[in-house]
Structure formats: C-alpha cells, structure tokens
Amino acid sequence: MMRFDPFREIEELAQRMDRGLIGNNTVARFSPPVDIHEDEQGLELTLDLPGVAPDSLNIEAENNTLTVQAERKYNRVEGKTAHRVERAYGTFTRTFSIPSKYDLSKVEADFDHGTLTLKVPRSEAAQKRSITVRTGGQASQPRTVEAQG
Template identity: 75%
Template structure:
C-alpha cells in the first residue's frame, strides 16, 4: 500500500494543466499511466511509455522517492506539413513515494514494447522469517512473524502455515 502523499494531487493538477496548455517552451510535462501491484516479494510498477526509446528513460531513487522520467520526441522534418498532431510529445514524468519497507537500492527495470516494469523488493528487515519457539529446552515448532508490522498484535503462522493467535 502506498503512503499518502499530500503533494501528489498538486503534481497531478500541474501535469494536467501542462497537458492542456503546454509549457512555454512548447513541450508538455506528461504523466504516463501506471499500475502498482504488491505481493510478498515487493512492489511492481508498470508504466506505459509508447514511442520512447530506452536510452531516453531516466530512473532515480532517493530518500524513499522513485522518479521515472522519459522523453518522447516529435520528428519535425523539413518539407513536411503536419495537418493534425494529437499524440502527446515532451517529457513524461512520474514520482512515487515508496514506504521504507522497500529497498530502493535494489530496483530492477525492464523495458519491453513501450512498457516499463519496475520491481522494488522488500527490504531485508521487512522480510518474513521463521523463528523457532522453545519451551523447556524443546523446540515446539517454528512460527513465521511478519517483520513489516508495527509492534503490538502480530500475525504468525505455525510450521504448517496455519494462522496462530497471539
């Protein structure tokens, strides 16, 4: 789950205004559509970047922020008249606030047929671990504790994967 980012609405509004009116230099800032999924291994972000070349994509990760920027260039050839230009050209940019339970130092990026897929793994500290519980010197079985939850009630599972109430 993504944390609330109070500046996201402002950024999206700015991007919509740029798209509607363009920037003063003739290129617009565009916000590509994105799908964000989460599973046990981490986050997966999938962005549509049609018409973008891989060398025109920049990905930066810093201070729990992941930024994707790409350039979709318009080919303005001499001797050619444009009667209609409806496709968007310019800078495509998206910024994501990523919770600290994910490791931005290990982001993987794959670009295929205009789709950029980013995988952000969970940090080592947020991984589930099996912990053996001993009673009177004997092993009573292992339980899996979710390290990503805050202190208090935690879900745990026994060695057969059944949920154990604590």
C-alpha cells in the same frame, strides 16, 4: 459550406490542452499511465512509454523516492502540415514515494516494447521469517511471523 459552430474553437482548445499542446504546437509535459502491484517479494511498477527511446530513460532512487524521467520527441517534418497531433510528446517526470520496508538500492528495471517495469524488493528486515518458539525449554513447531519494517 461548413456550418458555424460557436463552441468549436473552445472544444479544440480543450482538446489541445488535454494533449499537452500549447500555442503553435509547442510541446508540454505529459504523464504516462502506471500500474503498481505488490506481492510478498516487493513492488512492481509498470509504465507505458511507447515511442520513448531507452537511452532517454533516467531512473533515480533516493530517500524513499523513486523517480522516472524520459522524453518522447515530436519529429516535425518540413513540408508536412500537421492536421491533428493527439499523441503526447515531451518530457515527463513521475515520482513515487516508496515505504521504507522496500529496498531502493536493489531496484531492477526492464524496458520491453515500450513498457518499463520496475521491481522494488522488500528489504531484508521486512522479509517474513520462520521463528522457532520454545515452550518449557523444548522447541515447538516453527511459526511464520511478519517482521515489522
């Protein structure tokens, strides 16, 4: 005999909403986690996309915006009852605002074992350069200065 818990239904509803499930296991959107790192070469964005097929990925770069779209399908099997569906399914869209010092025309994308890595290089105008400064008509030691982009 199961003990009555008045908060059980509320807790189950909250868990379903956290997982993106609505109603009778209808799938909603989900948002995968992302790490963003920067170094002298540019930005590196890493998204966890387990269970996403590579052909469902769509990556667009336009107007200082980088957008990643994909779908993780839920395969419901006839004759099987789902007692728990905790993994996120559905479509997602993540949009990132990329500063103009990065070149969105040269984005590289690698998808390996459910991890999508996007590399956005710095633009040529934002690269560090060595500039020779003349003093009294003579060249001095080259100094590295950061160009403003």
